[in-house]
Amino acid sequence: AQSVTQLGSHVSVSEGALVLLRCNYSSSVPPYLFWYVQYPNQGLQLLLKYTSAATLVKGINGFEAEFKKSETSFHLTKPSAHMSDAAEYFCAVSEGTASKLTFGTGTRLQVTL
Amino acid sequence: NAGVTQTPKFRVLKTGQSMTLLCAQDMNHEYMYWYRQDPGMGLRLIHYSVGEGTTAKGEVPDGYNVSRLKKQNFLLGLESAAPSQTSVYFCASKQISETEAFFGQGTRLTVV
Numbered sequence: 001a002q003s004v005t006q007l008g009s010h011v012s013v014s015e016g017a018l019v020l021l022r023c024n025y026s027s028s029v030p031p032y033l034f035w036y037v038q039y040p041n042q043g044l045q046l047l048l049k050y051t052s053a054a055t056l057v058k059g060i061n062g063f064e065a066e067f068k069k070s071e072t073s074f075h076l077t078k079p080s081a082h083m084s085d086a087a088e089y090f091c092a093v094s095e096g097t098a099s100k101l102t103f104g105t106g107t108r109l110q111v112t113l
Numbered sequence: 114n115a116g117v118t119q120t121p122k123f124r125v126l127k128t129g130q131s132m133t134l135l136c137a138q139d140m141n142h143e144y145m146y147w148y149r150q151d152p153g154m155g156l157r158l159i160h161y162s163v164g165e166g167t168t169a170k171g172e173v174p175d176g177y178n179v180s181r182l183k184k185q186n187f188l189l190g191l192e193s194a195a196p197s198q199t200s201v202y203f204c205a206s207k208q209i210s211e212t213e214a215f216f217g218q219g220t221r222l223t224v225v
Contacts, residue, residue: 042218043216044203044216101148105155
């Protein structure tokens, strides 16, 4: 079975600083990888996805992620954090014929002034 | 377009009571899923369906049952609620040919 590891359950950055949220996956086949964002008391919103096309994927709100097969990583970055980026972020991998999602445990991003 | 709609949004149950959570999607998606979200554990798959009339177990199916009698609806049932089922439940749906799953807004369930 596939698995996803998100390093750091809480990350705090200053407004304007680089955001780096880490995600590593295990998969026996080329994966589909996703980053979702969850704002307080909301559902999950897709930020970006990797589906075996370009390894550098750009998403909404200025986020991007790079698929590195050799490192089995799919880290999420944003050059300059904004207060509105404060949320919980989930990395997920899709597996099987039913495209079931396996999620990491999430990283809560705090943005300070 | 409503997307994925979950009913109810909040519920408090007593231990041993039963209830059904409803998920409805208006995108004609074949695949539907139920996940639960617990602090520090991310989202875990409870049950899923690959089409009308079909269901399958996910990672944490015990204590839950599901039905998909109509393509647009996916019901999650708790026959005898336990405090361990206190969680936020999310429904999602996906088209076979697409990669993105769409999520509902969640149902916050508390079992006391």
